Amino acid sequence: MKTCLRFISRFIYISAERNKVASFVSSVRYYYAAAAKTLSDCRWEEGKSSDTQKWSSLEHKGPYFPPEYEPLPDNICFYYDGQPMKLSPATEEIVTFYAKMLDHEYTSKEVFQNNFFSDWKEEMTKEERKLIKTLSKCDFSQIHKYFVEKSEERKNMTKEEKQVLKEEASRLMEEYGFCLLDGHREKIGNFKLEPPGLFRGRGEHPKMGKLKKRIQPEDVTINCGQDSKIPAPPAGHRWKRVQHDNTVTWLASWLENIHGRPKYIMLNPSSKLKGEKDWQKYETARRLKMKVDSIRKQYRRDWTSREMKSRQRGVAIYFIDKLALRAGNEKDDESADTVGCCSLRVEHITLHRRLDGQEHMVEFDFLGKDSIRYYNKVPVEKQVFKNLKLFIKHKDPEDDLFDRITTVKLNKTLNECMPGLTAKVFRTFNASTTLQDQLNKLTTEGMTVEEKILSYNRANRAVAILCNHQRAAPKTFEKSMQLLQEKIQKKKEQIEEAKKELKEAKKAHKDAPSDKSKKLLEKKEKAVQRLSEQLKKLQLQETDHEENKVIALGTSKLNYLDACITVAWCKKHQVPVEKIYNKTQRDKFAWAIDMTDENFQF
């Protein structure tokens, strides 16, 4: 109930803030209704009948369709076996997808080429298919050049031309970018349908290069309120279906043809619907905080269970808790070979009785989500080590490490420990806990705002490292690093110079003390001090930059760190929240801003 009240007050505040002119009373009623719904959500044990409704009225304009294909001008041609060849528009469009990618590395991959060519052939006319037999005889270079030039032209547009484009975009946003949900105008996350193109999966994806088809209105299901105006399909077309399902949050959906999975048009994170869900997520993580000691005790007991499945489960949860691994659902072989905790294979770990001066070391090396490599050497409890040895006994490298458990079973166990608990809650919980601990540790009074921000970034970075959030090193990294180092060098020289002058001033003052010499001395002292501070700041920057080379902070900031921690920290240490959250982030975390008081601790 206490948390529920917190929730209500938060949203009342937001509604007051957002709709200063609008009727406060009706807003309160509105948000109170939302909060009351959440109250029943909190009581998981009471069943789930009442919490399935997501809205009571919903109206929108439907998705925005990408522009139709514009055929190439007559002087731009595809060549087959050295001969120019005019293609049908549909076939030509597919060619342009490939031609645009020509200087990308993946067009040189065999899988990409094969997938592309076989999907392309499917779409060719009979005549074209008869003529075009192998990809290696296809010459897209003229088309490629054409698009390079076009993009160059776009870059060189005048200010006025760019302005026109900008206005066009904002008109589009105004028309399609918002919906009316329970009487509130809310921003839509992705109102534009995905244009056709070639699929590029992450990592070694077996489907890379396949054709992602153009979405027709006849593929799209519309979801809106029973009494709302039904969005008009493009002229001469009709929707696949129009439904009025208020147990889901999406406005439109279609099946993408690569995996045959549904895709959705949904609300922006700034919306109440998403914000409420986000807030709930952190409340669940905070409930785990209360329970985690007993859960840890439990899984440690499981390490010595007579049952293999219990031992495996105990070790798996230990990994999820200690290392913030993902659950690791099973995957089909139609996607890249990546794993999480439950899908780890024997080949992904190496056991070391001793390593780097530590006992019972486990070396992890596997590809996780998005084919990002997870490499880590961690000391584990002796009993865990023993168990791992047991798990890998008589197994081949490609066998599952945890062969007696699945994510479903694991989550079922967790849910029995605490309602709403699943594997991913541990990631949220550990991430937010880490942020809170690090902030408490790294922030001290007397720090400048810059230093505090650096501390925040450090804390943020600790979380990103825990969650293995990586990024490709920025292309300009070396250069910008060099620039920074040059600056530092220059500053050092300036300090040398200033010190020399200081020494001289000292000497002058000693030899012939006077008011003037004293003043000069003080001035020189100040100069040295100021320069040293500047140097320190630059070196701080250098460290920050270096440490951020391959670490991505955004994902954790957006998805794992309870905004209340950040907001409270900002207030407590007089750091303007805008220094930590940009506009978008402030919109997304509106539920936490202004409502969280400075004493909040996760």
Added chain:
DNA sequence: CGACCGACTTGCCATTAATGAA
């Protein structure tokens, strides 16, 4: 159970916009 599906969150990257140095 386990396969499958639907809905929703999480994740990295390319593009675009904003900012600051020259």
Added chain:
DNA sequence: TTCATTAATGGCAAGTCGGTCG
């Protein structure tokens, strides 16, 4: 004011997890 760097945004792929069905 222009150009180069950096930050914000949008795009969409790839996870998690609950539900259903045989």
